[in-house]
Amino acid sequence: MRDGSLEQGISLHFNLVGADFDSAGEASSKIKLVLQQIGIRSEIIRRIAISAYEAEINVIIHAYRGKMQAEIYSDRTEIRLEDQGPGIPDIALAMREGYSTAPEHIRKMGFGAGMGLPNMVRCTDEFDIQSVTGVGTIITMMVRH
Amino acid sequence: MRLSQILPVLKAEVLCGTKWLGREAETVYGSDLLSDVLAFTTEETLLLTGLTNIQVIRTAEVSDLAGIVFVNGKRPAVEILAMAEEKGIPLLITKLPMYEACGLLYQNGLKGCM
Numbered sequence: 001m002r003d004g005s006l007e008q009g010i011s012l013h014f015n016l017v018g019a020d021f022d023s024a025g026e027a028s029s030k031i032k033l034v035l036q037q038i039g040i041r042s043e044i045i046r047r048i049a050i051s052a053y054e055a056e057i058n059v060i061i062h063a064y065r066g067k068m069q070a071e072i073y074s075d076r077t078e079i080r081l082e083d084q085g086p087g088i089p090d091i092a093l094a095m096r097e098g099y100s101t102a103p104e105h106i107r108k109m110g111f112g113a114g115m116g117l118p119n120m121v122r123c124t125d126e127f128d129i130q131s132v133t134g135v136g137t138i139i140t141m142m143v144r145h
Numbered sequence: 146m147r148l149s150q151i152l153p154v155l156k157a158e159v160l161c162g163t164k165w166l167g168r169e170a171e172t173v174y175g176s177d178l179l180s181d182v183l184a185f186t187t188e189e190t191l192l193l194t195g196l197t198n199i200q201v202i203r204t205a206e207v208s209d210l211a212g213i214v215f216v217n218g219k220r221p222a223v224e225i226l227a228m229a230e231e232k233g234i235p236l237l238i239t240k241l242p243m244y245e246a247c248g249l250l251y252q253n254g255l256k257g258c259m
Contacts, residue, residue, distance in 0.1 A: 025203035032207060042188065042209065049207035050183050057200075110196045110204075115180035122184070 009073045010034060016059045016066040018085070021109065024060040028053040031070045035077065040145050048077050048143045051123040054116045055139050059083045061106050063136065074145070076125075081139045088131040095121070095129075146170055146255055148212055148235055151191065154249050155239040157214060161226045162235030170211040172258045175247045179204045186210065187258050193246050197221035199228065206232045216243045 012034065014027035032049040040048075052070070059066040063085025071078040088094045094101075095117050102112025121127045126142040149166040151157070159166065170191035176182050177195050186192070188209040194201060197219050205213055212235040215221065220238060229236050239246055 022199060024200065025207070028207055029203065046188060046207070046209050053203065053207045054180070054183060109198055109200055110177055110179035110182075110194075111200070113178040113180040115178075115184045119180060119184045 007074055009071045010038075012070040012072070014068040016056060016063075016068055016081075016083070018060060018062075018064045018066075020060060024057055025053055027068050028056050031072075031077075031079070034070075034072060038072070040077075044143060044145050047123040048079070051120045051127075051141050051143070052079050054120050054123075055079065055081045055141070057111060058116055058139075059085070061102055061111060062086060066136075076142055076144045079139075079141045082136065083138075084136045087133040087135055087137055088129075089133050091129055091131060146253065148191070148237070151214075151250065151255075152237065154253050155214060155237070155241055155246055157237040157239040160215075160221070160236040160238050161230045162212065162233070165212070165233060165235040168211050168235065170255065173247065173250050173255045174258050175216075175243050182210075183208060185258055190258055191250075191255075193243060193250075195219055195243060197225065199225055201225075202229050202232060202234060205229075205234045210234065212237065214239055214246065216241060216246050 031052050035045045063083035066083030069080045097118045098114040100112045100114035106112045124141040125144050128140045131137040148168050171189040173191045174186045175193040182204050186208050189211045191211050193214045195216055214237045218240040
C-alpha cells in the first residue's frame with residue numbers, strides 16, 4: 001500500500017452539471033471504484049461514498065454547475081466540491097436534520113429529507129462548508145482510512 | 146436471511162440479479178427517502194421502497210445494500226434494471242404494500258438497522 005504513487009495521492013476530477021439527475025452519482029461511483037481497487041476497507045469506503053454522493057447530489061439539486069475533486073492518499077481521502085449556485089444564506093439552519101429547501105419535484109425523487117449535510121458530517125472525520133449567497137458553496141471533507 | 150428465502154415470503158419476483166440471490170440480507174429498511182437510506186442503513190441491508198428511479202440504484206450502490214425490493218408492484222424502467230445488473234444489485238418486486246412487506250419480513254426474524 002505504501003508505494004510511491006499512493007503517497008503522492010491519486011487525484012480525480014469531475015465536472016457536475018445542475019439538474020443532470022441521470023448522471024448524478026457517477027462521480028461518487030468512480031471514487032468508490034478506485035478506493036475498492038486500492039484495497040481500502042469496505043466500511044471506510046462506504047463512509048466516503050455516502051458523503052461524496054450526498055455532496056454531489058446537493059450540487060445537482062441546488063447549483064448551476066460545480067467541480068468535484070477527490071485526493072486519495074494512503075492514510076486518508078479528501079473530497080472538495082465547489083459550485084456556482086445560489087449559496088446557502090443560513091448554514092446553521094441548513095445543517096439541522098430535517099431542514100430542506102428542495103422543491104417538490106426533488107422530493108418526489110426521494111431527496112430533500114433534510115439529511116444531506118448532517119449525513120456528510122456524520123460520515124467524515126473533517127467537514128467544512130463555506131458559502132456566499134448568490135455566488136456558490138465550497139465543501140471540503142476528509143475521511144481517514 | 147438469504148434473498149432466495151425472502152422471495153417466497155414476499156411472493157416476490159426477480160427483476161434482475163438472479164445470480165446474487167444467495168446473498169444474505171442482515172437487516173431491512175423500508176423508505177422512500179433516499180437521504181434516510183444513506184443516513185440510517187448499514188451494509189448488507191435489504192431496501193424496501195416505492196421509488197423506481199435511477200437514484201435508488203445509486204443509493205444502493207454507495208450504501209453497499211444487499212438488494213432492493215420494489216413494493217406495490219412498481220416496476221422500474223429497463224435502463225434501471227440494466228444499471229442494477231451492471232452494479233451487482235439484485236432487484237425484486239412484490240405486489241404487497243410497504244407495511245405488509247415489512248411486517249412479513251419482521252415476522253420471519255429480520256430486524257431493522259438500529
